[in-house]
Amino acid sequence: MAAIDIKNIVKKYGDGFPAVNDVSIDVQDGEFMILVGPSGCGKSTLLRMIVGLEDITSGDMMIGDKRVNDTAPRDRNLAMVFQNYALYPHLSVYENIAFPLRLAGAPESEIDEKVRKASKTLDLDEHSERKPGNLSGGQRQRVAMGRAIVRDADAFLFDEPLSNPDAKLRGQMRTEISAAAEAPGHHHGLRHARPDGGHDPGATGSRC
Amino acid sequence: MRADGRQGKDRSRHWIGFIAIPVWCLLPVAWIVSLSFKSLEETAAGSPQFLPKDFTTSNYGEILKNDDFTRALINSFGIAMIATVLSVVFATPAAYAIARLEFKGKRLVLSMAPAIAMFPVVSLVGPLFDMWRTFGLFNTWPGLIIPYMTFTLPLAIWTLSAFFREIPWEMEQAAQVDGATSWQAFHKVIVPLAAPGVFTAAILTFFFARNEFVLTISLTSTTSSRTVPAQMSFFVGPDPFNPPYAQLATASVIVTIPVIIIVLLFQRKIVAGLTSGAVKG
Numbered sequence: 001m002a003a004i005d006i007k008n009i010v011k012k013y014g015d016g017f018p019a020v021n022d023v024s025i026d027v028q029d030g031e032f033m034i035l036v037g038p039s040g041c042g043k044s045t046l047l048r049m050i051v052g053l054e055d056i057t058s059g060d061m062m063i064g065d066k067r068v069n070d071t072a073p074r075d076r077n078l079a080m081v082f083q084n085y086a087l088y089p090h091l092s093v094y095e096n097i098a099f100p101l102r103l104a105g106a107p108e109s110e111i112d113e114k115v116r117k118a119s120k121t122l123d124l125d126e127h128s129e130r131k132p133g134n135l136s137g138g139q140r141q142r143v144a145m146g147r148a149i150v151r152d153a154d155a156f157l158f159d160e161p162l163s164n165p166d167a168k169l170r171g172q173m174r175t176e177i178s179a180a181a182e183a184p185g186h187h188h189g190l191r192h193a194r195p196d197g198g199h200d201p202g203a204t205g206s207r208c
Numbered sequence: 209m210r211a212d213g214r215q216g217k218d219r220s221r222h223w224i225g226f227i228a229i230p231v232w233c234l235l236p237v238a239w240i241v242s243l244s245f246k247s248l249e250e251t252a253a254g255s256p257q258f259l260p261k262d263f264t265t266s267n268y269g270e271i272l273k274n275d276d277f278t279r280a281l282i283n284s285f286g287i288a289m290i291a292t293v294l295s296v297v298f299a300t301p302a303a304y305a306i307a308r309l310e311f312k313g314k315r316l317v318l319s320m321a322p323a324i325a326m327f328p329v330v331s332l333v334g335p336l337f338d339m340w341r342t343f344g345l346f347n348t349w350p351g352l353i354i355p356y357m358t359f360t361l362p363l364a365i366w367t368l369s370a371f372f373r374e375i376p377w378e379m380e381q382a383a384q385v386d387g388a389t390s391w392q393a394f395h396k397v398i399v400p401l402a403a404p405g406v407f408t409a410a411i412l413t414f415f416f417a418r419n420e421f422v423l424t425i426s427l428t429s430t431t432s433s434r435t436v437p438a439q440m441s442f443f444v445g446p447d448p449f450n451p452p453y454a455q456l457a458t459a460s461v462i463v464t465i466p467v468i469i470i471v472l473l474f475q476r477k478i479v480a481g482l483t484s485g486a487v488k489g
């Protein structure tokens with residue numbers, strides 16, 4: 001639903017280290033964009049600035065036509081999969097995925113429908129009632145994916161979303177990410193991969 | 209072969225520990241329970257046996273009719289409860305700050321907390337005795353609650369900050385991205401994860417406060433604020449020539465049983481690592 005325009009963004013962390021140095025990226029509405037770079041080059045930092053979790057040292061972050069430098073994360077309407085997933089350990093898989101919908105006050109029937117659909121796509125339906133602590137790494141990652149794709153967000157940010165699942169699921173998730181990017185209303189996917197990490201050259205390669 | 213042998217030995221050692229430690233810990237408890245069901249005559253007899261000869265519950269009936277004891281029970285519970293609630297209420301934000309923020313003196317607070325909690329209470333008694341009489345706090349509930357907090361508060365801060373450091377705070381950010389206000393992120397995500405820690409800290413401080421003896425024996429003079437440990441030392445019993453073993457044992461059982469039940473009930477909650485599975489790990 002919205003373009004993201006990154007203008008001369010600089011990020012210096014507390015210790016003065018310039019993690020992101022004067023980056024400008026223009027992502028069109030509906031565009032599918034992949035950031036690739038060596039470990040520690042600032043991919044996560046950039047995504048966290050877009051989503052509003054990290055202060056921007058200088059430059060402008062535009063979403064749609066609005067400058068969002070000082071907008072709280074919850075008011076930016078972006079979905080993100082964290083690099084380390086950040087699941088809610090006290091909630092079941094179902095409730096983890098339903099969490100953003102509940103916060104948005106969606107009716108129960110809609111929540112149920114969306115969560116079931118996402119669980120099916122991500123091959124999580126048989127784990128609905130389980131807690132994240134009992135899942136494998138790849139399953140956790142898929143829960144994190146589910147939590148993002150159920151949303152009706154303006155943009156979807158995935159921090160290394162395909163580093164864990166096996167080949168079959170990777171294909172499925174790739175399709176899902178593209179579908180999310182192409183579906184009307186979800187005009188925009190910003191994805192972030194890491195070919196250097198050695199996790200998954202195949203998947204990123206086919207995307208690049 | 210050698211590996212096997214070693215393993216066998218390890219396992220038998222394991223089992224010895226498995227049996228010996230509980231027996232070592234529980235035998236005195238079993239003895240107290242058994243004592244509490246013995247008659248006065250039996251406890252006065254020279255050669256004791258483990259099981260009561262004639263099983264009686266009269267000790268329980270008697271002690272619960274003893275107004276001094278029930279009064280002490282109320283004092284104990286009330287004083288320990290208030291000290292616990294106050295400690296946890298103050299310690300929670302303090303521990304939160306220690307776990308989340310960088311500030312000057314953080315290390316000092318962290319290293320001083322256990323030191324203060326372990327400070328020998330005897331050294332406080334003399335000055336407190338004089339001060340409390342001047343301030344009118346001698347033999348009152350606040351007169352015990354205030355000094356109790358000198359060890360329950362640092363104890364609570366110490367345990368809570370250890371717990372809070374284990375919480376993956378990134379989930380709070382995930383919640384914000386998911387559309388939560390700060391308050392929603394706090395009470396839907398942080399509180400459920402912090403609750404077991406708060407609960408553990410509360411139980412710990414409650415036990416410490418309830419077991420305290422030196423202060424309560426020194427800073428109280430009547431049953432109006434004397435707690436159970438002190439009150440028990442005043443037990444005379446019906447027979448002035450024999451110590452009231454059975455009654456003491458009964459009193460011990462009465463104050464211990466609720467504790468054991470609470471711990472057993474909530475043990476899983478306390479131990480369960482609720483935060484596992486939040487992050488990649």
Ligand SMILES: Nc1ncnc2c1ncn2[C@@H]1O[C@H](COP(=O)(O)OP(=O)(O)OP(=O)(O)O)[C@@H](O)[C@H]1O
Binds near residue numbers: 083194
């Ligand atoms: N909280 C922080 N404080 C100080 N420096 C940080 C902090 N977080 C990240 N950095 C630094 O910023 C740089 C970029 O980090 P970032 O996490 O964005 O890298 P990345 O490209 O996502 O790497 P990876 O592919 O390994 O995830 C790194 O050099 C890192 O050391």
Ligand SMILES: [Mg+2]
Binds near residue numbers: 045159
């Ligand atoms: Mg990263």
